[in-house]
Amino acid sequence: MNIIKVKDYQEMSNRASMHLAEKIQKLDKPVIGLATGSTPEGMYQNLIEKNNKGELSFKDVTTFNLDEYVGLEKEDPNSYYFYMMDKFFNHIDVPKANVHLPNGAADDLEKECRDYEKLISDAGYVDVQVLGIGGNGHIAFNEPGTPFSSRTHVIDLDESTREANARFFNSMEEVPKQAITMGIETIMESKEIILLISGEKKADALARLIENEETSEDFPASVLRKHENVTIIADEAAMAKVNK
Numbered sequence: 001m002n003i004i005k006v007k008d009y010q011e012m013s014n015r016a017s018m019h020l021a022e023k024i025q026k027l028d029k030p031v032i033g034l035a036t037g038s039t040p041e042g043m044y045q046n047l048i049e050k051n052n053k054g055e056l057s058f059k060d061v062t063t064f065n066l067d068e069y070v071g072l073e074k075e076d077p078n079s080y081y082f083y084m085m086d087k088f089f090n091h092i093d094v095p096k097a098n099v100h101l102p103n104g105a106a107d108d109l110e111k112e113c114r115d116y117e118k119l120i121s122d123a124g125y126v127d128v129q130v131l132g133i134g135g136n137g138h139i140a141f142n143e144p145g146t147p148f149s150s151r152t153h154v155i156d157l158d159e160s161t162r163e164a165n166a167r168f169f170n171s172m173e174e175v176p177k178q179a180i181t182m183g184i185e186t187i188m189e190s191k192e193i194i195l196l197i198s199g200e201k202k203a204d205a206l207a208r209l210i211e212n213e214e215t216s217e218d219f220p221a222s223v224l225r226k227h228e229n230v231t232i233i234a235d236e237a238a239m240a241k242v243n244k
């Protein structure tokens with residue numbers, strides 16, 4: 001794993017957006033994997049700026065998001081669909097037919113998972129996947145204990161994950177109990193992975209990822225050690241507990 005240490009959130013966002021922009025310019029038909037949460041918001045803002053200035057086009061880009069809450073309609077302000085439209089897709093020139101998120105309101109969730117996998121493979125798999133990390137080491141919504149061999153599936157969210165994400169909802173009761181998430185094997189099939197980590201709340205998870213030798217399903221992000229092209233972009237606050 002290649003580790004890029006940066007000063008703060010702003011610098012992390014700049015580095016991530018520059019890296020993605022270069023990839024998008026280089027590839028013929030780029031397939032980009034995207035994440036939600038607070039961490040990538042700055043990166044999205046930078047990419048919007050590049051697009052609006054005419055420095056970067058998304059016309060040939062296809063995107064796949066990692067996950068979506070079960071039971072939330074697209075119009076729900078807490079759905080990841082709404083987040084992606086609001087924070088990114090509505091402000092850039094990507095054709096809307098090229099953007100994909102799992103549908104958490106589908107009647108048949110198992111079929112939705114299978115269909116999502118097929119869309120990813122039909123697109124030729126993800127060229128660059130952007131990831132964040134949960135405090136418990138989850139990637140996308142793959143909670144501790146998820147098999148490394150998992151494909152896109154429905155997951156029961158950990159209470160700690162629901163609590164961490166409760167800040168976006170009116171009350172804890174409103175936080176969904178399940179999500180559809182790309183599986184760990186699905187994520188590992190991406191040709192390249194960029195993991196963004198910012199802030200002291202992630203310091204324990206980052207230290208565990210970098211310093212522990214364990215590669216275990218109890219700590220999902222540890223699977224990334226097995227991938228040959230992973231770049232971690234972490235700020236000083238997130239690096240605080242890393243000794244090396």
Ligand SMILES: N[C@@H]1[C@@H](O)[C@H](O)[C@@H](COP(=O)(O)O)O[C@@H]1O
Nearest residue numbers: 035037038039132133134140141
């Ligand atoms: N499913 C998302 C993850 O993809 C994200 O990485 C994580 C961290 O979010 P944040 O960036 O807000 O800390 O939160 C959610 O659980």
